[in-house]
Amino acid sequence: MTQPVNVTVTGAAGQIGYALLFRIASGQLLGPDTPVKLRLLEIPQGVKAAEGTAMELEDCAFGLLEGIDIFDDPTAGFAGANVALLVGARPRGAGMERGDLLEANGGIFGPQGKALNAGAADDIRVLVVGNPANTNALIAQANAPDIPAERFTAMTRLDHNRALSQLAGKSGAAVSEIRNLTIWGNHSATQYPDIFHATIGGRPAAEVVDDQAWLVDTFIPTVAKRGAAIIEARGASSAASAANAAIDHVHDWVNGTPEGSWTSAAIPSDGSYGVPEGLISSFPVTSTGGAWQIVQGLDVNEFSRARIDASVAELAEERDAVKGLGLI
Ligand code: NAD
Numbered sequence: 001m002t003q004p005v006n007v008t009v010t011g012a013a014g015q016i017g018y019a020l021l022f023r024i025a026s027g028q029l030l031g032p033d034t035p036v037k038l039r040l041l042e043i044p045q046g047v048k049a050a051e052g053t054a055m056e057l058e059d060c061a062f063g064l065l066e067g068i069d070i071f072d073d074p075t076a077g078f079a080g081a082n083v084a085l086l087v088g089a090r091p092r093g094a095g096m097e098r099g100d101l102l103e104a105n106g107g108i109f110g111p112q113g114k115a116l117n118a119g120a121a122d123d124i125r126v127l128v129v130g131n132p133a134n135t136n137a138l139i140a141q142a143n144a145p146d147i148p149a150e151r152f153t154a155m156t157r158l159d160h161n162r163a164l165s166q167l168a169g170k171s172g173a174a175v176s177e178i179r180n181l182t183i184w185g186n187h188s189a190t191q192y193p194d195i196f197h198a199t200i201g202g203r204p205a206a207e208v209v210d211d212q213a214w215l216v217d218t219f220i221p222t223v224a225k226r227g228a229a230i231i232e233a234r235g236a237s238s239a240a241s242a243a244n245a246a247i248d249h250v251h252d253w254v255n256g257t258p259e260g261s262w263t264s265a266a267i268p269s270d271g272s273y274g275v276p277e278g279l280i281s282s283f284p285v286t287s288t289g290g291a292w293q294i295v296q297g298l299d300v301n302e303f304s305r306a307r308i309d310a311s312v313a314e315l316a317e318e319r320d321a322v323k324g325l326g327l328i
């Protein structure tokens with residue numbers, strides 16, 4: 001019999017949590033043959049609502065769901081965790097940038113890193129969703145010295161999926177015909193969605209689209225500012241699409257990316273493409289054997305270089321800011 005995988009979700013009673021948990025329990029995170037035990041971590045005020053969500057999970061009678069436990073203590077919540085989805089954080093409101101949340105949310109991820117270090121399973125994989133996601137992941141990682149650094153990742157898959165959809169809309173192609181888009185850098189307005197290595201139906205995307213003004217004035221800002229546009233329209237930050245991207249990220253990390261195509265994830269830099277080692281920055285990545293690899297050897301043109309550098313500079317500033325706050 002397959003052993004269940006322990007999946008800890010923080011912020012389980014929040015919007016993203018509600019969109020995420022049912023999909024994990026139904027097998028979409030790890031596959032149709034892998035039973036799961038859910039560990040819901042909340043702050044004390046969130047526990048009652050998490051209990052309500054747990055009741056609904058029970059009422060779905062999912063065949064793969066072997067247990068649900070609820071915690072308000074990180075050390076208990078992460079004990080034995082194989083996968084940790086760090087969602088719980090304060091979302092930004094209208095008019096705020098994600099970086100404005102550094103101090104508010106920085107305090108959450110240090111203790112959670114320590115708790116992961118204390119009791120997570122040896123194969124722990126961490127995805128940080130709570131913003132500012134890249135730097136929160138860095139804080140958690142810095143507080144978990146016994147866990148291999150590459151197990152800490154942050155989510156840019158939502159940006160990747162947004163870029164796929166925008167490119168499909170412009171070109172008239174189906175999303176499934178597009179390969180090898182890349183999100184570089186930070187999950188912030190400086191991120192760089194790069195179509196220069198992408199193909200649409202096997203042809204270079206930049207040739208199919210052939211519209212530099214659209215690229216500069218529409219595509220890049222639409223993708224980079226989509227989070228704010230959703231907040232403006234919905235009055236709350238993206239939730240179902242964020243949960244969907246978290247499922248995609250962990251699914252591909254564990255099960256591998258399809259042959260011949262890459263995706264985007266923020267992972268610790270090994271210095272590739274001039275990104276300072278250690279920054280948790282988005283790259284073109286594939287996954288094999290349960291580990292991410294940065295796609296190597298891509299030509300980076302001048303247009304892309306300037307944009308990657310700007311986003312990476314912002315990540316370095318965020319790192320320095322949290323260092324200054326004593327968080328790493
Ligand atoms: P939400 O306010 O609906 O839910 C957050 C939940 O986290 C709440 O239930 C709260 O009680 C809980 N929480 C707060 N501090 C906690 C802690 N220390 N431990 C455990 N739980 C805690 O917010 P949401 O809409 O679910 O968004 C969650 C986060 O995800 C926000 O930071 C948001 O900005 C971010 N986000 C990231 C992406 C991305 O692409 N990376 C996309 C969408 C949202």
Ligand code: LMR
Nearest residue numbers: 092131226227228237238
């Ligand atoms: C998003 O990209 O939708 C999230 O990061 C929420 C936000 O604050 O933009």
